[in-house]
Amino acid sequence: MADENLLVIDGLRDVLKLKNGEAAYPVDGVSFTVPRSKTVGLVGESGCGKSMTARTVMRILDKGISVAEGHITFDGEDLLALPEPQMRDIRGNRIAMIFQEPMTALNPSISVGKQVREAILLHEKVSRAEAKERVIQMFREVGIPEADRRYKSYPHQLSGGLRQRICIAMGMICNPDLLIADEPTTALDVTVEAQILELMKRLQRESGMSILIITHNLGVVADICDEVNVMYAGQIVEHATKAEIFNRPLHPYTIGLMDAIPRVNGDMEHDLHTIPGTVPALGNFPEGCRFCTRCPFADERCRTQAPALEDAGDGHLVRCFKPQEVR
């Protein structure tokens, strides 16, 4: 049963029923895997479907959105077929998730210690006192100073960085096999971001868990990921190892993202590069390649036929008709 991949997402398609009766597909045929004890990045702009993919794994989609097709296999188990009570046993226990906004992700009227303790009490039969001890120990582990005292603190009394540490403690408290981190550092200062990423790496080394990290920041990818999936308009457009994607980016969108990173030693004469236009609105994707409206290399074929995700060698997948022409 020791499958190499902890999580396998296969042909996942989420459907959103629109007011006018039509359907849109914010996640449209996504497949990727998360190997055991590895960190996989899911990268893309806002609205590309990366967060929704993660929430589908947790089965905490908003009302009106449901899975139309595809499979999600976690440790050999078909997650989408599980009854809700069994799924609840997995949530927060074997798969934990931390969110982008540590400011609002915690309940304002319950002490942070109790909120983390709740995760233990929901999944394990231990006494409250024992659970509290474990929470304080986990607070120390994630680098919260004065962990004893902080147990009784309320969210508004803590800084953003501390709150995110609380959220990570909540995610880690039941020793999950998979931690899904949805833009965990986006709302934080750069120095705090580095600390949080360092913390996640250390916890992974110690526990052997897998991490699925969602980000729009390739700097975060460079810091923490083993593999990367780039998403655009509900589809994976490129997949490779971290080294591959930085050395040999093939999709024009990936290259655009990389050029959009400010560099200290870069060409100061030129403005920061941006990708022209915005992600097309849901249900309004162009025919052919979904990136064709923003792609500097798009031609007639790109505008009429949809490219498939194909292997460009060594498992480096790209969804583009002319990846070689780029650069």
Next chain:
Amino acid sequence: MLKYMIKRILFIIPSVFIVSVLTFVVLSLSPGTPGQAALGINATQEQIDAFNHSVGYDRPLPERYIDYMAGALQGDFGESYTQHNDVAAILIPKFPTTLTVAFLAVLFSAALGIPIGVLAALKKGTAVDVGTTTIALVFASIPSFWLGLMLMLLFSLQLGILPSHGIGTWKNLVLPVATLALPSAAYVARMVRITMLDEFNQDYVRTARAKGASENRIVFIHVIRNAMMPVLTNLGMSFAGLLGGAIIAEQVFGLPGFGSAILNAINMKDTPIVLGATLFLSFTYMIIMLVLDLVNALLNPKFRDSIEKA
């Protein structure tokens, strides 16, 4: 916290002072004198003047005010112009009736409004939601004097199961309490529904879900606690409002409470009674607000911190 409470209690002093000045001035500005009101249209000017002199109404306003307040501060709220009795002796026996009606009305509006609001929020968009919201809208829009008369018509005259007037048994309280509680419950239900729906969209709900909490647990442990804060404040305020608002219910159902006492006293220009009742009600109101703040501080850690810092 203690410092805050002391500050709040000290604030009651200027507030009561302002209320007393306003009531005194407004009563004096309204046309007519106590003598005219008490002796009727057949009295001669001499008789009226003599009456006004005997109760001290012929003195200038500031003098009357200072005299009154000097007494009030020593616990003497003066004597009624018309009933030849101490204001306190007249009003105090009436207060339990008003308090009981107002308290029961708040209790029932909470007991009825909160579950209905929660249910409507949980079943958002279904027939249950639309049905309860519509009924709540109707009850929130009905004026209470009309509702009181309709209830009396149905339960006292048509069905004959509840008394229409008077006081004595619990049955006498049913209709007045219902008259006040039904519109209030409708208002509470609508408010609970909205705050619940608002809380459901908060990020912490998603966090609780991701933790593996069941939907019931999310509603009753996480959401209700936050949704109840504005609702509690509102209930407290409506309790205070109902103390004054009881005038209508007491009038319709002939209850000998504060409300009817104030109304009679205004008609008779019986300044000491109106003033005594107004001061007493405003004092009660401020005490309720103080208790509300305490309850709020107990429930809301953010509020607790903000008053601790202040």
